[in-house]
Amino acid sequence: MTTATPPANGQLIALAHFASRAVLETVLGSTGTTFHQSVTLNAVASQGGTAEHDWLIGRLTGALKIEESAAREIADELVTLKLLEESAAGQVSFTNSGRELFDSIQPGVREASARLYADIPAEDLATAGRVLTLVTERANAELDGA
Numbered sequence: 134m135t136t137a138t139p140p141a142n143g144q145l146i147a148l149a150h151f152a153s154r155a156v157l158e159t160v161l162g163s164t165g166t167t168f169h170q171s172v173t174l175n176a177v178a179s180q181g182g183t184a185e186h187d188w189l190i191g192r193l194t195g196a197l198k199i200e201e202s203a204a205r206e207i208a209d210e211l212v213t214l215k216l217l218e219e220s221a222a223g224q225v226s227f228t229n230s231g232r233e234l235f236d237s238i239q240p241g242v243r244e245a246s247a248r249l250y251a252d253i254p255a256e257d258l259a260t261a262g263r264v265l266t267l268v269t270e271r272a273n274a275e276l277d278g279a
Contacts, residue, residue, distance in 0.1 A: 141264060153249060160241035164234060169207050170216075172197060174227075174235045177217065183226040186219060195273070 139145055154168060161171055176192045177184050184192075186208070193204035208225060211217040216231035227235065250258065 146265070146268070156245050156249065157242065160245055161238065163241070164238060166234065166238065169193075169197060169199075170211060171238065173207050173211055174216070174231065174238075177225060177227060177231075178235055182232065183224050186223045186225050189225055198276075 157171070158168055161168065166174075173189070173193060176189055176196075180188075189208060190201060190204045193199065193207060194201055197204070208217065211231070212219055212225070215228055216234055217225045218228050219225050
């Protein structure tokens with residue numbers, strides 16, 4: 134007996150998110166890095182290794198749906214751990230240790246992603262990407278209006 138594929142909804146998306154996040158956290162666990170720290174390191178990496186501090190805080194609050202104070206705590210923690218450094222000009226940058234940590238995490242993340250997304254047709258991934266982007270935009274617009 135085959136079970137029909139349920140339509141996409143918030144519960145199904147949340148289940149996929151939490152299952153994928155749990156896999157990611159097993160990769161991160163080997164380095165002692167938390168999920169929020171990895172999101173922060175990814176954000177800095179997305180800017181070439183240096184980002185405006187205010188941009189980073191905005192990115193964390195928006196992506197993680199956390200308070201600004203919590204985002205600042207995460208960034209401060211990475212500075213304390215000497216993975217990021219702050220400049221007088223309001224920038225945060227990878228330290229050598231931070232870049233090494235980020236680079237050491239990436240192969241495990243790529244391998245886990247490859248396993249999770251293996252054999253899913255590209256057109257299905259593109260459709261899922263469009264749907265999830267639209268749902269995210271709508272949810273963010275609703276939150277901005279609240």
